[in-house]
Amino acid sequence: MESEVAVDRDPIVILSYARTPMGSFQGALAGATATQLGADAVRGAVARSGVSAAEIERIYMGCVLPAGLGQAPARQAAINAGLGDHVEATTVNKMCGSGMQAAILAADALAAGSVDLLVAGGMESMTNAPYLSKSHRGGARIGHDRMYDHMYLDGLEDAYEPGKLMGNFAEDTAHEYQFTRKQMDDYAIDSLHRAQRAQKSGAFDREIVSVDIAGRKGTTTVSLDEQPAKGDVAKIPTLKPAFSKDGTITAANASSISDGAAALVMTRASVAERLGVTPIARVVAHAAHAHAPALFTTAPVFAMRKAMEKAGWSASDIDLFEVNEAFAVVAMIAMRDLGLPHDKVNIHGGACALG
DSSP states (O other): OHHHHHHHHSOEEEEEEEEOOOEETTSTTTTSOHHHHHHHHHHHHHHHHTSOGGGOOEEEEEOSOOTTSOSOHHHHHHHHTTOOTTOEEEEEOBTBTHHHHHHHHHHHHHHHTSOSEEEEEEEEEGGGOOEEESSTTTOOOSSOOOEEEHHIIIIIBOSSSTTOBHHHHHHHHHHHHTOOHHHHHHHHHHHHHHHHHHHHHTTTTTTBOOEEEEETTEEEEEOSOSHHHHOOGGGGGGOOOSSSTTOSOOSSSBOOOEEEEEEEEEEEHHHHHHHTOOOSEEEOOOOOOOOOGGGGGGHHHHHHHHHHHHHTOOGGGOSOBOOOOSBHHHHHHHHHHHTOOGGGBOTTOOHHHHO
């Protein structure tokens, strides 16, 4: 209760944001590791914040696929972004919610008075997720060995039913809600159109910091999301189901495998005032929800309800919603269960279109 009173008196605020372009699987950002992408996002956010890198005290960075990155991925991102050795660093792994959880941890640390200025964000290079061998530590003495895909094993497969992809559970939920293939395809097509319009209008320009990729023919600068330009609306209805023979979920109405990073600089309102910088947003409330892993597609609905209750808001009080399109069905469930109009949800497209 004390922290809630303190937050009311001295709100948690966001000073700046930055993200890299989103790269397609084995695409334009394949030459950059997750920590390199994270460093670019952190550097960009700090540069836009109005505070110096020396004033940042802590960083939280989400990363689901850390194998092969080396020790302390969040610390690597911080140091490579030009933050000092004094900056405390924590890597967060909460699957799809890792970057969001990093921001929640940041808000809680600020509310507790543990720090005054910090960075929160997320970074991932699904392209560079390695293959793993479980047997070589003890010695693969005779016969064939097996390699495990880090992306599948630690990112996309259910830990409690080995070999079952989370997309299979999304199929089950789509069936329960009686969403048709056409409905999900139509949602994905709309997401793509929104992202393409946003890209064409320059709506993403204020978010993106360019990434330089070194190659054999020199350095290439990537400054645009890669996936929207590749999207072909005509192909979407023709794609085969991805998870079951007669299923409704495809590569198009699910999120793309991709690479990218994003970061925020956060503080308290009193600190921003003392430093003479102007916040761009205020953190009003946050919430999370957990239930059976097989029901993960519905968890955002419960988290949103909790957050709105904490804020004292109803859905009709809110102008815009961002709902992770891990699968189109996730956002569609949120719209149905919370009564959200589509023109308020993911207005610049979501993960179905961007990755």
